[in-house]
Amino acid sequence: MSFSLTLRSSTVQQGRTLRGRVAVENNSTKVVVDPDCVIxxxxxxxxxxxxPETADLWFRPMTACGGPHRMPPAYRDEYSGPEFVARTIYGAPLPPGDYLAVLDIKGLSQRLEHPVTVTP
Structure with a gap:
């Protein structure tokens, strides 16, 4: 399986939202099953x-996708989201500066990360 994260831009204003897209591809020769919408x-x-390793990834979506979800060889799909909000967990705008847009999917060997600049 391979996953990729793309962002609409590499900059976002304080307090605004930066939209992303996730692509999922089964590049193996076997059917892969996501039993509980983990993806x-x-x-x-x-x-x-x-x-970034110690930062809290505080957005935790809950889904009801009706799993299990089977992905045969050569399966490929894209999903809208996540939407990265340039705010703290308490709702305050993030200070201007350099950040990482981080997506952590349970079971992946590493997080998906993209550099982002928050502007005033």
């Missing part, structure tokens, strides 16, 4: 560049 429930947030 759709990835945690995400804009986090400071200097500490």
């Amino acid at each position: 759709a429930e990835g945690r995400y947030a804009l986090v400071p560049v200097d500490g």
